[in-house]
Amino acid sequence: MADVPRxxxxxxxxxxxxxxxxxAFGGTRAEADRLADKGLVKGVRSLTRPRNTDxxxxxxxxxxxxxxxxxxWGHDVLWWLDRMVRTRAPALERMALIWHDWFATGDVSSxxxxxxxxxLFRKHALGSFKDLLxxxxxxPAMLIWLSGIDNHKDAPNENYGRELMELxxxxxxxxxxxxxxxxDVREQARALTGWTxxxxxxxxxxxxxxxxGRHDKGSKTIFGQTGNFDWRDxxxxxxxxxxxxxxxVKRLWAHFIPVPPDAPTQAALEGLYVASDYAIRxxxxxxxxxxxxxxxxxxxxxxxxxxxxxxxxxxxxxDVDSWSWISDMAGQRLFRPPNVSGWDETRxxxxxxxxxxxxxxSEVLDPDELDHDTYDRDETPAQxxxxxxxxxxxxxxxxxxxxxxxxxxxxxxxxxxxxxxxRAFRADRQMCLRALIATSPDYQAS
Numbered sequence: 001m002a003d004v005p006r007x008x009x010x011x012x013x014x015x016x017x018x019x020x021x022x023x024a025f026g027g028t029r030a031e032a033d034r035l036a037d038k039g040l041v042k043g044v045r046s047l048t049r050p051r052n053t054d055x056x057x058x059x060x061x062x063x064x065x066x067x068x069x070x071x072x073w074g075h076d077v078l079w080w081l082d083r084m085v086r087t088r089a090p091a092l093e094r095m096a097l098i099w100h101d102w103f104a105t106g107d108v109s110s111x112x113x114x115x116x117x118x119x120l121f122r123k124h125a126l127g128s129f130k131d132l133l134x135x136x137x138x139x140p141a142m143l144i145w146l147s148g149i150d151n152h153k154d155a156p157n158e159n160y161g162r163e164l165m166e167l168x169x170x171x172x173x174x175x176x177x178x179x180x181x182x183x184d185v186r187e188q189a190r191a192l193t194g195w196t197x198x199x200x201x202x203x204x205x206x207x208x209x210x211x212x213g214r215h216d217k218g219s220k221t222i223f224g225q226t227g228n229f230d231w232r233d234x235x236x237x238x239x240x241x242x243x244x245x246x247x248x249v250k251r252l253w254a255h256f257i258p259v260p261p262d263a264p265t266q267a268a269l270e271g272l273y274v275a276s277d278y279a280i281r282x283x284x285x286x287x288x289x290x291x292x293x294x295x296x297x298x299x300x301x302x303x304x305x306x307x308x309x310x311x312x313x314x315x316x317x318x319d320v321d322s323w324s325w326i327s328d329m330a331g332q333r334l335f336r337p338p339n340v341s342g343w344d345e346t347r348x349x350x351x352x353x354x355x356x357x358x359x360x361x362s363e364v365l366d367p368d369e370l371d372h373d374t375y376d377r378d379e380t381p382a383q384x385x386x387x388x389x390x391x392x393x394x395x396x397x398x399x400x401x402x403x404x405x406x407x408x409x410x411x412x413x414x415x416x417x418x419x420x421x422x423r424a425f426r427a428d429r430q431m432c433l434r435a436l437i438a439t440s441p442d443y444q445a446s
Contacts, residue, residue, distance in 0.1 A: 004268040004286040007294045011040045014396045015294050021301060021446030022256050023047050023288055024090035026309030028393040044288045048126055048281055050089035057086045060318035067318070069115055074324025076111040077334045080118055081327075082318040084308035095125035095284070097304065098255050100334070103136050103168060104342035107335070108144040110204050114335045117141040126281040129248065133169070133235045138195060140208045146340070148195045149205065153216035161188030161234070163340055169238040171247040179243035180223065187220040191229040239278060245270040249283065254345070256287050258299045265290065298445035300348045303330035303357065310364045310438060313393045322363055330356025349444065361438040365431060375427035381409035384426065388433035397442045405436060 009015075016035040020027040024047060027035070035043045060067045060082040062075065069079035084093050099121035108114060117139050124132035136142055137160070143149045146160040162185050166172060170179050194215030197205040210231075220229045222237050229237070238244060249269040253261050261269065269283055276282045287293065301309065304327055311317070327333050331353035337343055347353075368391075379387075385406050389395070397405075412429045416422055437443060 002264060002268045002271065004272060004289075005265060005291055006289045007040060007291040009291070009294060011043065011294075012036050015040075016043060017396055018294060018446050019043065019047070019288060021305070021309065022293060022299065023284075024094050025084055025305055025312055026446075028313060029395075030393075040289055044285055047091040048285050048288070050092065053087065053089040053092065055083065055086040056088060057315075058317045058319075062321035063319060067321075070112040074321060076115055077324040077327060078318050078321060079115060080334050081304065081308060081311075081323055084304070085311045085317055090312075092122055092125040094305070095280075096121040097302075098252075099125070099132065101255075101337065101342040102251070103142065104337040104340050105141050105145045105335075106337055106339070108141045110141070110144075111335070113141040113144070113205075118335075124280075126284060128278055129280055130235075130239060130278045132280075133239060134232065136168075137164070137192070137231055137235055138208070138210070140197070140205070143195050143197065143208060144205060148192065149197045149208070151189060151193050151195065152214050153190070153193045156186065156189035156193060156216065158185050158189040161185055161192050164188065164192075164234065165238055167341060169247065170241055170243045171251070173243065179241065184222055187222045187229075188234055190216040190218070190220050191222065191234040192231050194231065245273050248273060252280075252283060253287055256284075256299070257290070257292050258297055259292065261290075261292070265292075298441075300345075300445045302343070302345070302348060303327055303332040303353070303360070304334060306330075306357065306444060307360050310360065310392075313395075314364060316364065316367075320363065323360075326356055326359045326363060328356070329353070330360060357444065358435075358439060361435050364438070365434055368434075370427040370430055372424040372427050375423045375430070377422040377426065379426050379430075381406055381413065384409045384429055384433060388430060388437055391434050392437055392443075395437070395443055397437070397440065401440050401442045405433060405440075408436065409433060 013029070013032045013036050016032040017027070020032060020035065035046065038046055060078055062072070062078065067075045067078045069075045084090065087093050096118060100118060105114070105117060120135055120139055124135065138148070142160070146163055147157040148160050151157040151160065165180050165184070165188065166178070172178055194210045194212065196209060196211055196214055198207040200206050215230065217228060219226055222229060223241060225237065227233065246266070249266055250260065253269070269286060272286060273283050307323065307327060307330070324333065328336070331348060332343055385402070409429060412425055416425050
């Protein structure tokens with residue numbers, strides 16, 4: 001098995017910043033410096049093999065009261081965003097977000113069950129895909145979302161069996177079409193029969209369980225193999241299908257790097273994945289150490305990642321309930337993917353969703369509104385830009401972006417025509433610079 005290529009260039013603050021944004025939710029200048037001091041291998045492993053998974057900082061509120069994630073509208077979003085902001089193991093939370101997109105599950109009329117699923121994703125974040133797939137298959141939210149509890153031997157339901165192959169494990173080949181047939185879909189549905197739940201008024205579905213009497217115990221033929229298959233066999237058959245490892249590598253890679261892997265890298269990652277008995281961590285670590293991550297093009301930050309990163313940069317917790325509708329406006333409300341395919345990462349920035357990113361920046365800036373009466377009346381444009389960069393922890397910006405920001409700051413000077421404007425206009429300039437930095441291409445991508 002060929003080795004996966006590893007980045008050999010300088011690993012300084014800029015590379016550490018990109019790693020923090022790709023594998024976690026960004027970090028402060030000090031965090032980037034500490035990561036850079038570790039070097040590439042130790043830096044990556046400090047993220048993927050955390051020793052401390054505690055949450056630090058004030059517990060979340062909706063502005064007045066502690067959040068009620070199982071009950072109050074939008075508080076499920078606040079619950080997860082809080083974990084992204086306060087966790088000491090951000091790579092685990094980022095991987096849980098990736099699995100939420102991968103096994104996209106929408107509104108199941110129970111925030112409690114949605115949160116339970118998110119905890120499942122965190123549990124298996126960097127563990128075994130084999131175990132993750134088994135647990136997702138009988139996860140209550142998934143059983144509701146893709147009709148698992150309606151899949152009976154007398155009336156097989158194909159929803160989960162189809163998506164299990166098309167979206168979760170095998171995908172679609174551009175060259176040869178689907179790597180499975182409609183007969184495979186029907187037979188998978190039969191193998192997956194048996195799960196059910198009990199409806200309880202004013203509560204919803206409870207007591208999710210497997211009942212032998214609902215399961216089709218007859219012989220099935222899937223991918224040319226015949227046997228008395230059940231749901232565990234269904235998961236095994238897709239995992240060991242020749243199309244699975246290529247699909248897994250390409251899809252996982254795309255969450256970290258915006259251009260596809262070259263053929264040798266693809267083959268090496270597939271070999272690593274299978275040789276590790278379908279372990280997730282070795283593949284993620286290899287991707288995070290790959291040259292393309294550090295020398296390739298920027299990757300647009302998912303809206304929730306950008307929001308969590310700004311809050312982490314400001315050391316601010318969840319203290320308002322507006323993040324639910326702001327993230328929705330930005331195009332990524334947690335627990336509400338647009339469909340079973342998850343979010344379209346190629347559409348993170350468009351004319352409709354970027355407005356939500358502006359609102360997100362405004363929400364972060366709001367508590368730090370500057371006083372016109374006390375602001376420095378003699379601040380220079382260069383000083384103003386330096387202060388705004390310091391506000392965000394001095395993120396790495398291109399020289400072109402910095403030049404544009406400085407030009408804006410200088411242009412404000414020509415608008416000052418009265419003495420009373422010296423403080424007011426310069427305070428407003430500072431707020432504008434903070435907003436422009438956070439909405440700049442350099443900050444919205446990494």
